[in-house]
Amino acid sequence: MCGIVGYVGNKQALTVVVDGLRRLEYRGYDSAGVAVVQDHKLEVRKKAGKLVNLETLLGTDPLPNSTTGIGHTRWATHGIPNDANAHPHTDVSNEIAVIHNGIIENFSELRAELQLAGVKLSSDTDTEVVAHLLNFEYPKSNNDLAESMRKVVRRLRGAFTLVAVHAQQPDVVVGARRNSPLVVGRGVGENFLASDVSAFISHTKNAIELGQDQVVELRHDKITITDFDGKPAVTKEYVVDWDAKAAEKGGFDLFMLKEIFEQPKAVAETLVGRLGEDGKLILEEMTLSIGQIANIEKIVFVACGTAFHSGMIGKYAMERWTRIPCEVELASEFRYRDPILNNRTLVVAISQSGETMDTLMAIRHAKSQGAKVLAICNTQGATIPRESDAVLYTRGGPEIAVASTKAFLTQVVAVELLSLYFAELRLDKPTAEIKQVMNELANISHQIDVVLDTTDAVNELAKKYVNAQSVLFIGRHVGFPVALEGALKLKELAYMHAEGFAAGELKHGPIALIEDGIPVVVIVPSLREEKELHEKVVSNIQEVRARGAKTILIVEEGDDSILDFADHIIRIPQTSSLLQPLVATVPLQVFSCALATLKGHDVDQPRNLAKSVTVE
Ligand code: F6R
Numbered sequence: 001m002c003g004i005v006g007y008v009g010n011k012q013a014l015t016v017v018v019d020g021l022r023r024l025e026y027r028g029y030d031s032a033g034v035a036v037v038q039d040h041k042l043e044v045r046k047k048a049g050k051l052v053n054l055e056t057l058l059g060t061d062p063l064p065n066s067t068t069g070i071g072h073t074r075w076a077t078h079g080i081p082n083d084a085n086a087h088p089h090t091d092v093s094n095e096i097a098v099i100h101n102g103i104i105e106n107f108s109e110l111r112a113e114l115q116l117a118g119v120k121l122s123s124d125t126d127t128e129v130v131a132h133l134l135n136f137e138y139p140k141s142n143n144d145l146a147e148s149m150r151k152v153v154r155r156l157r158g159a160f161t162l163v164a165v166h167a168q169q170p171d172v173v174v175g176a177r178r179n180s181p182l183v184v185g186r187g188v189g190e191n192f193l194a195s196d197v198s199a200f201i202s203h204t205k206n207a208i209e210l211g212q213d214q215v216v217e218l219r220h221d222k223i224t225i226t227d228f229d230g231k232p233a234v235t236k237e238y239v240v241d242w243d244a245k246a247a248e249k250g251g252f253d254l255f256m257l258k259e260i261f262e263q264p265k266a267v268a269e270t271l272v273g274r275l276g277e278d279g280k281l282i283l284e285e286m287t288l289s290i291g292q293i294a295n296i297e298k299i300v301f302v303a304c305g306t307a308f309h310s311g312m313i314g315k316y317a318m319e320r321w322t323r324i325p326c327e328v329e330l331a332s333e334f335r336y337r338d339p340i341l342n343n344r345t346l347v348v349a350i351s352q353s354g355e356t357m358d359t360l361m362a363i364r365h366a367k368s369q370g371a372k373v374l375a376i377c378n379t380q381g382a383t384i385p386r387e388s389d390a391v392l393y394t395r396g397g398p399e400i401a402v403a404s405t406k407a408f409l410t411q412v413v414a415v416e417l418l419s420l421y422f423a424e425l426r427l428d429k430p431t432a433e434i435k436q437v438m439n440e441l442a443n444i445s446h447q448i449d450v451v452l453d454t455t456d457a458v459n460e461l462a463k464k465y466v467n468a469q470s471v472l473f474i475g476r477h478v479g480f481p482v483a484l485e486g487a488l489k490l491k492e493l494a495y496m497h498a499e500g501f502a503a504g505e506l507k508h509g510p511i512a513l514i515e516d517g518i519p520v521v522v523i524v525p526s527l528r529e530e531k532e533l534h535e536k537v538v539s540n541i542q543e544v545r546a547r548g549a550k551t552i553l554i555v556e557e558g559d560d561s562i563l564d565f566a567d568h569i570i571r572i573p574q575t576s577s578l579l580q581p582l583v584a585t586v587p588l589q590v591f592s593c594a595l596a597t598l599k600g601h602d603v604d605q606p607r608n609l610a611k612s613v614t615v616e
Contacts, residue, residue, distance in 0.1 A: 001614040002087075002101035003027040003073040004182065005199045006163045006173040008220045009190020013069030018055065020192075020199030021071045023247055025051050026255075026400050027101075027195060028075025028610040031086035034058075035097035035165055036066035042095055042167040046072075046086035050605075067220070068170055070163050072099035075610035078107070079124030089128040091135035092119060095167040096145075098134065100127035101195060102180040103615050105158035130162055138166065145174045146217035147230070153178065153215065154228050159357060159614060163193055173218040176228075177210045180614045181355045181383065184208040184216055184223055186237070191218045195612075196379070198398055202244040209236045209381040238381060247398045254597075255604045256401035256493075260589050261452060266406040267582065268445040269395035270413045275442055279435070281421045287390045288346075292372060293425050297344035300371075301328040302362045304613070306404040306488060307350040307411055310376075312481035314348065314415030317578050321423040321434055331358040332616070335365035345371040348418070352399055352407035353612040354382020361616060363387060376414045378407055392418060401604045402611045403492050405589050408485060409448070412581050413441070437576050444582055447573040451583045454570050458587045461552065461568055462594035465519050471496060472513065472520045472549075473588070474503040474540060476533050479523035482581045486521055486588035492606050493596035503540040516548035521591075523584050524555045524562060529577045534561075541565045554584050 003024025007016045013036050021032055032054040033046025043063050047053040051073060072087035079085035088097035104110070107126035110133065114121065119132050133152045134145070141147035145166045153162065159179035166172070175182050175193045185192030185200035185207055192200035193216065197207050210216060210225065214233045217224040225233045252258035276282050299318055301311030308330055315326040329339070331349070341347070347366040351359045354377040363373045363384060375388035378396050385391040394410035416437070423434055430438075465471065471490055473483035480502045487500035501510050503522070514520070522541055525533040541551055542565060550567040556574045563569070572583040596603045 001028055001075045001610045001612055002195070003199070004099055004101055004161055004163050004193065004195045005071045006175060006193035006218060007190070008068050008171060008173050008218050009187060010067060010220065011190065013066050014058070014063050016203070017069045017071035018051070019202070020194055021051055021073050023198045024195055025073050026402050026605060026611045028073050029605050030076040030081035031074045031083070032072065033086045033088050034063070034069060034071040035088040036063050036069040037165050037167055037170040038064040038066040040167050040170060042090065042097055042165065044088050044090060044097055046083060046088065048082050048086055068165060068173060070097060070099055070165055070173060077103055077615055078126045084123045085125050087127060089123060089125060089131045091131040093135055096131050096134050096138070096164060098127060098131040098162060098164045100130065101161040101614060102159035104129065104156050104160055106156065110155070130156070134164060143168060145169050145172055146215055146224070149174045149176050150215050150226070150228055150230055161195065171219055175210070175216045175218070176214070178213050179357065179360065179383070181612070182210045184210055184218070186223060190220055191223055193218055197240045198247045201240055201247065205240040205243070207238055207240055207381070209238065209386070211235065212383070236381070241380070242397050247400055254401065254593070256403060256405060256593050259399055259401055259405045260586065260593065262397070263406045263409050263586065264445040264448045264452070266396040266410050267413050267448060269397070270410045271441060272395070274417060275438065279438060281417060281424060283392060283417065283421050286374070286392050286418070286421070288372065288374065290425055293422055295344055296324055296346045299324055299326045299346045299348060300339065300341070301326065301348045301350060301415070302331045302334050302359060303350035304331050304356055304358050306408045306485060307352060309481040309485045309488070310408055310411035310415055311348070311350050313412050313478050313578070313581050314350070314419065316478050317416050317419040318422065320578065321419045321431070322426055324422065331356065331362040334362040341366055341369040341371040343370040343372070347371050347373045348376060348415070349373060349384055349388060350376045350411050350415070351384050352378045352404055352411070354379040354384040355612050355614050356384070357614050357616045360384055360387070376411055376418070378410065402606055402609050403489055408585060409582055416578060433576065437579060440576055440579055444575070444579060447575060447583050448586060450573050451586045454587050455590050458570060458590040459594045462591055462598060466595060466598045468519050469497065470513065470518055471498045472510070472518065473498065473500040473523070474506060474520060475523035476503045476525060476537055477530065478578060478581050479503070479525055479584065482523045482584045482588070483521070485585055486591070489589055489592035490595065492609060493592045493601065493603055494599055495601065495607070496595065503537055506540055506543065511543065511547070514544050514547040514549050518549050519552055520544045520549040521552045521554065521588065524553050524559065526556050526574065526577055526580065527559045527561060528574065538562060538565065554587060
């Protein structure tokens with residue numbers, strides 16, 4: 001949520017910063033702004049709306065050349081998305097510019113204090129208070145911006161990444177981090193700050209994880225990192241293992257389409273080196289000991305949105321293969337209901353970004369109650385894996401489209417690998433089903449490739465339903481989270497009313513929504529594997545057809561028993577039941593993408609959303 005870039009070096013700061021913002025725009029696109037320092041003067045340009053509006057402004061009102069600059073792309077929290085509320089925010093002397101990601105919870109009292117001191121605030125944001133507070137502290141801190149920042153952040157409550165420049169320190173950018181992400185990029189004669197590495201990956205792959213409650217002072221040849229009290233901080237430097245190309249569209253019109261088509265590769269990467277030749281699993285970075293795994297009495301999957309749906313699949317897999325009781329819970333609900341946790345509970349936190357605030361707060365609560373935490377995450381060095389006891393990385397590569405696609409499939413693979421691994425350690429010998437799933441996993445990328453061949457047919461189908469008022473999705477067992485995921489994608493991309501239901505629940509209420517012509521997408525369980533469930537779903541299909549629904553059936557190859565009940569059929573390859581989400585979800589992603597495109601929506605950056613939700 002909100003993208004931040006800072007630069008000090010030998011290049012034109014504006015070019016580097018705007019290029020970085022373009023790569024971070026998926027984090028928020030309510031407004032964009034930049035500030036540069038030149039000849040001891042601060043210059044700011046900012047504009048409501050997408051980055052392109054700022055670029056237009058910069059065309060008519062250019063900035064001076066400068067090698068020090070900061071930039072921001074906003075997802076609005078405090079204050080509507082207008083020019084005044086766009087970042088950077090400046091102090092009364094117009095010498096300090098500040099950008100911010102997060103929420104400063106005590107901003108009202110700080111605002112009141114500033115107003116009492118005669119400061120006139122020019123925006124509704126929580127961020128502006130920081131610019132004025134820095135202005136008060138600067139002379140008292142020997143005209144040292146980093147020291148002023150340390151003093152100011154000690155007064156703030158909430159979550160914040162802050163980055164600031166001062167006209168009188170033209171070769172310095174200062175950043176501070178609590179709870180929201182900020183990464184340092186170490187270059188040669190130039191250094192970077194950003195919400196994530198994609199902003200500077202085309203300049204350097206050397207990154208430094210900034211820890212909780214740290215302040216960084218960036219100069220072109222020096223990076224100084226301290227804690228909020230000024231003591232030198234321990235930091236971790238790493239090399240980013242993907243290159244700038246991975247964060248580009250690669251010939252596709254949309255990042256989302258590119259990411260949908262990358263799924264076979266993303267899944268294959270997530271499996272590489274993990275399926276041992278002797279049929280045993282190798283999860284190297286999953287550092288829970290055999291003793292700790294044997295000790296587990298209960299597992300709770302916590303996550304948000306799409307990641308929550310993969311957690312639901314995790315529960316089905318884990319319980320079926322290990323018989324460990326599992327719960328799956330929305331991270332935003334978890335800690336507020338005081339869940340029962342102890343040192344025999346394992347909390348599995350699933351997060352693509354590794355920065356989702358609800359999930360982060362959930363794991364902090366779990367740890368405070370003595371539970372062990374394992375993160376399933378796509379982002380190396382992010383806060384959630386860093387604060388967890390163990391981690392299993394999905395290796396999906398950067399996901400730029402706001403709506404998750406490849407992250408979901410790789411998360412499903414990860415929860416299933418974890419379940420198989422626990423089963424391997426806790427059972428005397430693997431069941432026939434486990435052996436079969438292990439074999440199938442080796443071929444699953446190919447199956448995902450096969451289902452991508454349905455794309456044209458799904459695009460045609462979307463044309464038929466572009467004017468539908470509402471679309472329902474139903475499924476049973478792991479088809480239920482797939483139905484929820486299909487509905488979520490449609491809501492967020494096509495802005496259509498869509499609901500996912502457990503098919504058996506229909507008759508308990510939602511069936512009242514069925515009216516003539518309403519499309520109902522049904523994830524049909526495997527006839528070979530789940531005969532009983534299959535029969536039940538066929539009954540549900542008949543119930544909705546009898547009331548006028550048009551049925552779109554997602555059905556595995558070879559199942560012709562449903563031909564009479566289908567208005568449209570999308571075929572998926574045969575898989576074990578618990579692997580079916582890996583193929584059944586793909587056409588639903590394509591369907592939403594196609595409907596959103598037909599409606600003329602911005603598929604990669606849907607309205608009101610942002611990737612990486614770093615506020616609660
Ligand atoms: C939906 C989507 C969101 C995220 C959710 C969690 O397409 O992308 O629902 O899944 O915000 O984000 P992460 O996985 O980064 O914790």
